[in-house]
Amino acid sequence: MSSCCTLSSESEESEEVIVTKQEIDYSHVQPEQDDLGVLPEDHPLLERFQQSLKAHLLRVRDQLVTEIKDLDYNIKLKEQEREDIGCKLYDYQQEIRQQNETLQDYEKQLKEATEKRLKHEKNVEKSKKEYENKLLMYKDQKRFHNQRLLELNSLQVLEGNIEKWASEVDNEVQAAKRAVNKDWQDQKAISEEKKKIDLLVFNLDDEIRKREQELNGVNEQIREQRCVLESLNKDLSNAATDLEVLQQEHKRLTQAWSEVIIAIQQRDKLLFQIKDDLTKEYNDHKLLKASIEATKKECNKEMEQNERLVSFKTHIEEDIASIEKQIQKELKDINKHNTKLEKTAQLVAQAEEDINASKAEGNALEVQIRSVRLQLDKLNRKKVDVEEKILQLAQEQITTDKASEHRMKMLRDVQGQRRSMEVAITQAENNLSNAMLELERMRGVVGKLKEDAEKIEEDRQLAQAEADKLNDEVKAVDFSTNVKVKQVDQLTKKWMNLVQAQGGGDECPFEVQIKALERNIHQTENQIREQQNFWLLLQGHVVHLTEKRSAQMNDIQLARKQLLIIEQKTLKVDKELEVAQALEKDTSKNIQNMNTKLDLLGAKLFKTKQTHAKDVLESQHIRLELLDKFRDTEMSVLSLEQEIVDLTKEIEQHKEIVLEMHREALSWETKYKMAEEMNRIRSEEKANDGEIGSMRTEIHRMQVRYNQLRRAQEKLIQDLEHCVMHREQIFFQAMRRERTEAGAARSHPNVQHKLNEIKNKIKQAQTEITKTEAKCANLTSEFAKASELLASLQGQIDNEKLQDTLTQAEIEQGMLDKHQNLETIVRKQHRAKRYRALVGMKNFPKCRSDIITEMSSTKQREINCNLTDVIHSLLNDFPDKKYYLMRILQTLKAD
Numbered sequence: 001m002s003s004c005c006t007l008s009s010e011s012e013e014s015e016e017v018i019v020t021k022q023e024i025d026y027s028h029v030q031p032e033q034d035d036l037g038v039l040p041e042d043h044p045l046l047e048r049f050q051q052s053l054k055a056h057l058l059r060v061r062d063q064l065v066t067e068i069k070d071l072d073y074n075i076k077l078k079e080q081e082r083e084d085i086g087c088k089l090y091d092y093q094q095e096i097r098q099q100n101e102t103l104q105d106y107e108k109q110l111k112e113a114t115e116k117r118l119k120h121e122k123n124v125e126k127s128k129k130e131y132e133n134k135l136l137m138y139k140d141q142k143r144f145h146n147q148r149l150l151e152l153n154s155l156q157v158l159e160g161n162i163e164k165w166a167s168e169v170d171n172e173v174q175a176a177k178r179a180v181n182k183d184w185q186d187q188k189a190i191s192e193e194k195k196k197i198d199l200l201v202f203n204l205d206d207e208i209r210k211r212e213q214e215l216n217g218v219n220e221q222i223r224e225q226r227c228v229l230e231s232l233n234k235d236l237s238n239a240a241t242d243l244e245v246l247q248q249e250h251k252r253l254t255q256a257w258s259e260v261i262i263a264i265q266q267r268d269k270l271l272f273q274i275k276d277d278l279t280k281e282y283n284d285h286k287l288l289k290a291s292i293e294a295t296k297k298e299c300n301k302e303m304e305q306n307e308r309l310v311s312f313k314t315h316i317e318e319d320i321a322s323i324e325k326q327i328q329k330e331l332k333d334i335n336k337h338n339t340k341l342e343k344t345a346q347l348v349a350q351a352e353e354d355i356n357a358s359k360a361e362g363n364a365l366e367v368q369i370r371s372v373r374l375q376l377d378k379l380n381r382k383k384v385d386v387e388e389k390i391l392q393l394a395q396e397q398i399t400t401d402k403a404s405e406h407r408m409k410m411l412r413d414v415q416g417q418r419r420s421m422e423v424a425i426t427q428a429e430n431n432l433s434n435a436m437l438e439l440e441r442m443r444g445v446v447g448k449l450k451e452d453a454e455k456i457e458e459d460r461q462l463a464q465a466e467a468d469k470l471n472d473e474v475k476a477v478d479f480s481t482n483v484k485v486k487q488v489d490q491l492t493k494k495w496m497n498l499v500q501a502q503g504g505g506d507e508c509p510f511e512v513q514i515k516a517l518e519r520n521i522h523q524t525e526n527q528i529r530e531q532q533n534f535w536l537l538l539q540g541h542v543v544h545l546t547e548k549r550s551a552q553m554n555d556i557q558l559a560r561k562q563l564l565i566i567e568q569k570t571l572k573v574d575k576e577l578e579v580a581q582a583l584e585k586d587t588s589k590n591i592q593n594m595n596t597k598l599d600l601l602g603a604k605l606f607k608t609k610q611t612h613a614k615d616v617l618e619s620q621h622i623r624l625e626l627l628d629k630f631r632d633t634e635m636s637v638l639s640l641e642q643e644i645v646d647l648t649k650e651i652e653q654h655k656e657i658v659l660e661m662h663r664e665a666l667s668w669e670t671k672y673k674m675a676e677e678m679n680r681i682r683s684e685e686k687a688n689d690g691e692i693g694s695m696r697t698e699i700h701r702m703q704v705r706y707n708q709l710r711r712a713q714e715k716l717i718q719d720l721e722h723c724v725m726h727r728e729q730i731f732f733q734a735m736r737r738e739r740t741e742a743g744a745a746r747s748h749p750n751v752q753h754k755l756n757e758i759k760n761k762i763k764q765a766q767t768e769i770t771k772t773e774a775k776c777a778n779l780t781s782e783f784a785k786a787s788e789l790l791a792s793l794q795g796q797i798d799n800e801k802l803q804d805t806l807t808q809a810e811i812e813q814g815m816l817d818k819h820q821n822l823e824t825i826v827r828k829q830h831r832a833k834r835y836r837a838l839v840g841m842k843n844f845p846k847c848r849s850d851i852i853t854e855m856s857s858t859k860q861r862e863i864n865c866n867l868t869d870v871i872h873s874l875l876n877d878f879p880d881k882k883y884y885l886m887r888i889l890q891t892l893k894a895d
Contacts, residue, residue: 154206236840654825668814812883
């Protein structure tokens with residue numbers, strides 16, 4: 001705007017200079033134009049032209065004034081609307097900032113909850129390991145205690161039997177001594193055989209007692225293991241329910257977060273649209289201002305031209321006045337000649353009367369009459385010439401001399417300029433009509449923006465309600481975590497009680513008796529050697545039982561493997577069902593946003609939902625059947641522990657991977673910050689205070705100066721043309737004066753003096769032209785250098801923009817890879833949790849048939865294919881949303 005103002009001021013000054021030069025030239029010419037004949041200003045031929053020109057100019061002025069007022073009023077209205085929209089946008093930004101702050105607070109709370117949960121899980125794992133170690137120690141001590149009790153019982157029974165046998169032998173010996181029977185030896189052999197049989201019976205009873213004790217111990221262990229399994233199953237069922245609740249809450253949170261992201265994206269879209277509309281309005285406003293300034297400049301030019309025409313009119317009036325003076329002089333001469341003619345007529349009458357008197361006088365009079373006639377002829381010719389000139393002035397507006405031709409040219413130029421002004425005015429009217437149309441269109445856009453703002457307000461209210469729901473869910477999660485903490489405290493108390501009980505059982509009261517009876521064991525070792533044969537038989541029987549048990553364990557392992565396969569199938573089916581449900585929710589949201597293009601896909605999704613509901617019912621029936629089939633199967637604790645160890649190793653590996661990805665993300669963030677810093681530096685350089693901005697301002701200033709000099713050059717050329725035309729006019733006037741006036745010798749020095757002055761002016765103008773040409777050449781060279789600098793800077797800017805786009809693409813690719821790795825980790829964690837839940841289930845799901853699984857998988861693949869096609873079409877339609885669409889594609893490909 002400042003440059004335009006300087007241009008207009010300089011152009012006005014240059015035009016004023018030209019006007020003064022023209023006035024000076026006319027001042028030189030004015031005294032020499034006294035003999036010309038021009039129509040007066042109140043001539044009837046010029047009256048209609050003057051009235052029409054005046055009416056046209058007044059009408060154009062009134063029209064321009066009304067249009068300028070309308071434009072000012074519309075501009076005020078637009079400024080008010082812009083201020084209102086700016087206030088609304090500021091309010092929306094404040095609300096969005098508050099929502100972002102609340103979301104950040106929620107994220108912090110969730111992070112703290114996850115950290116607490118991880119700490120509790122670590123503490124639980126430690127306590128679990130300690131509990132298992134203590135339990136193993138307790139079992140070993142209990143087994144050792146039971147063995148010692150069995151040995152003690154056997155020794156006590158053996159001692160009682162030995163005492164009984166000794167008493168019986170003594171009784172028999174006493175009876176034998178009393179009887180002194182011949183068959184004493186036979187009775188002794190029978191008694192020895194009886195002793196052996198009694199020993200065998202004793203050993204068998206002892207072994208039976210041991211086996212019964214072992215059976216009781218095994219039954220107790222089985223009861224304990226069953227109790228432990230029941231408690232573990234309860235804990236697993238509770239954990240499964242808690243996991244399901246947490247998963248549902250996590251799904252709800254993710255859905256709410258996705259809705260919030262969609263709302264933010266819509267907010268960003270609306271903001272960008274509003275910014276674009278504001279920039280368009282600002283540009284239109286600038287164009288209107290520029291057009292108004294152009295019309296003002298044109299009005300000023302018209303006023304200046306009008307002033308020039310007025311001055312030209314005054315010059316013409318002065319010329320007409322001078323010509324009228326000349327005509328009056330001519331009339332006076334004609335009157336004089338008429339009086340002379342009357343006198344000559346009287347003389348002729350007297351001569352006719354005196355013809356007869358004096359012929360000599362008559363001849364002299366005839367000579368005088370001839371001379372008078374010659375003078376009359378000359379005067380008549382002059383009169384005819386004057387009348388012809390007057391008629392030509394009335395009809396052709398003075399076309400005889402060069403000055404009149406110059407005036408005709410000026411009039412024609414004025415008419416052409418007037419016509420160009422009329423064309424410019426019509427163009428301005430067209431521009432104003434287009435501007436009015438643009439204003440109406442912008443009113444419609446503002447109405448649409450108001451409707452969009454109302455929609456955004458409704459979406460914000462919905463987001464606020466969802467945020468309240470999230471607060472309630474977070475409170476529920478906190479309550480569940482507190483309940484879990486209380487359960488962990490109870491378990492720790494139980495574990496401490498068990499440790500104390502185990503510590504009290506280390507000092508067994510029977511150890512003293514065992515030490516006392518060890519002496520008697522050495523005495524009974526001989527008897528134990530005799531019972532080795534019977535022990536070997538029992539050992540063979542035990543080997544046979546172990547073989548049967550190993551066969552049973554193999555069968556159990558086969559059943560477990562089958563169980564694992566079925567569980568994996570059910571996990572896959574459940575995973576597919578979860579993925580299908582998530583996809584259905586995402587597609588339903590996308591369908592709401594895509595209006596008419598996705599109606600067919602909505603119908604397809606509706607059909608798929610119906611089929612999916614049927615599949616869900618079928619899967620539930622199959623799951624119930626599987627639970628009924630595999631309800632009685634047992635799970636091995638050692639295999640579960642091994643699997644848990646493997647899963648913990650996998651989790652540690654994934655944690656390391658996540659740490660590596662976080663390091664990569666941090667490196668990318670540093671790169672992104674460096675890129676932002678470079679962009680900021682470049683933007684500062686591009687700003688008005690920077691080097692590029694200063695170069696642009698300097699180039700603009702040079703262009704303005706170049707245009708000014710070029711205009712000055714053109715004006716100097718026009719002045720030269722005027723000087724030439726004035727010189728020709730002066731020359732023709734001088735020639736005419738030489739013919740008419742007798743004093744040609746007197747006027748020649750004046751004309752020569754004036755010609756010398758004009759030549760001097762021409763030389764000065766030529767020197768000024770050479771100077772301006774040199775300045776123009778310098779300016780063109782400087783302009784070329786500046787344009788080269790601009791081109792080089794533009795190339796650097798383009799290269800930096802390309803690098804910026806490449807870094808942006810790399811950052812987006814890194815973010816996509818990070819998101820993909822996180823999704824894989826989350827999937828594996830979900831899979832492990834589901835696997836644990838299935839391991840701890842009492843009622844296993846029913847196995848699905850291969851045909852149903854194949855049909856569901858094909859349907860799911862078709863849905864995925866359709867969704868990928870939709871996302872590819874969206875990528876073509878919306879390339880600016882490539883990052884979000886590529887994330888969706890990654891999830892679809894992973895599924």
